Amino acid sequence: MNPNTLFQIATWLIPLIIAIVFHEVSHGLVARRLGDPTAEERGRLSLNPIRHIDPFGTVILPLILALSHAPVFGWARPVPVNYRRLRNPRRDMVLVALAGPGMNLLLAVLGAAALGATLSFSSDPNGLATTLIAGNAINFILINLFLAVFNLLPIPPFDGGHVVQGLLPPAAAAAFGRIGRYSLLVLVVLLLVLPALGINIVGHLVSPVVDGLATRLLALFGIRP
Numbered sequence: 001m002n003p004n005t006l007f008q009i010a011t012w013l014i015p016l017i018i019a020i021v022f023h024e025v026s027h028g029l030v031a032r033r034l035g036d037p038t039a040e041e042r043g044r045l046s047l048n049p050i051r052h053i054d055p056f057g058t059v060i061l062p063l064i065l066a067l068s069h070a071p072v073f074g075w076a077r078p079v080p081v082n083y084r085r086l087r088n089p090r091r092d093m094v095l096v097a098l099a100g101p102g103m104n105l106l107l108a109v110l111g112a113a114a115l116g117a118t119l120s121f122s123s124d125p126n127g128l129a130t131t132l133i134a135g136n137a138i139n140f141i142l143i144n145l146f147l148a149v150f151n152l153l154p155i156p157p158f159d160g161g162h163v164v165q166g167l168l169p170p171a172a173a174a175a176f177g178r179i180g181r182y183s184l185l186v187l188v189v190l191l192l193v194l195p196a197l198g199i200n201i202v203g204h205l206v207s208p209v210v211d212g213l214a215t216r217l218l219a220l221f222g223i224r225p
Helices: 005-035 055-067 091-123 129-152 157-167 170-196 200-219
Strands: none
Touching: 005 091, 005 129, 005 200, 091 129, 091 200, 129 170, 129 200, 157 170, 170 200
C-alpha cells in the first residue's frame, strides 16, 4: 500500500473513530443523567474504541468508502439504553437521542477551531505536520457534520427516529419503533435501493446540508473552504 493511500486512510479513519465513540458515549452519559445507568453497568461509558467498534460499521465500510472517494461514515455498536429506567421515558427518549448528534455538532465546532488555530499559527503551512493536522481536522469536521445530519433522519434506527418516536402518541410510537428491528434492511434500502431508483437521500438531502453547514462553520473561524 503506497504512502498516499495510508495517509488517506489515516485522515478518514482516525477522525471517524473519535466521532462515533464520542457519539455513542454521549448517549450513555445523558441516559445515566436521566436515570438509566445501563451503559455504565455494561462498561460502555469508556472512550476506549475497542469497547465500541463494530468491525464492519467502524472499520471495513469506512475504508471502502474512503478508498472509493465516496462520503465516509460508519457506526459503532449502539450504547445500550433501557428507556423504561428513565425518569420520564417519552421526554427523556428524545433527549438521549439528541445527545449523539449534539455531540457531533460540538466536535465539528471544536475541529474548526483547531483548524483555524493551526493555520493561523503554523510557521510552515505546507509542512508535513500542518498538512496532517489540517487533513484530519477537515475530515473530522465533515464526518461529525455528516453523522449529526444523517442520524437526524426521522426514521428508525437513526436518532431522528427515536425523536419522532418520543413525540408520537404511545400506540403510534410503539408501531413506529418496530421499524428499528429491521435496521439493516433500512440501511440497504436507504443507501442502495433508493439510489438505484434515482432517489438519493444522502446525495440530494444529507450532503447539501452538510456542505452548507461546513462552509458556514469554516467561515466562522476565518477559513476559506
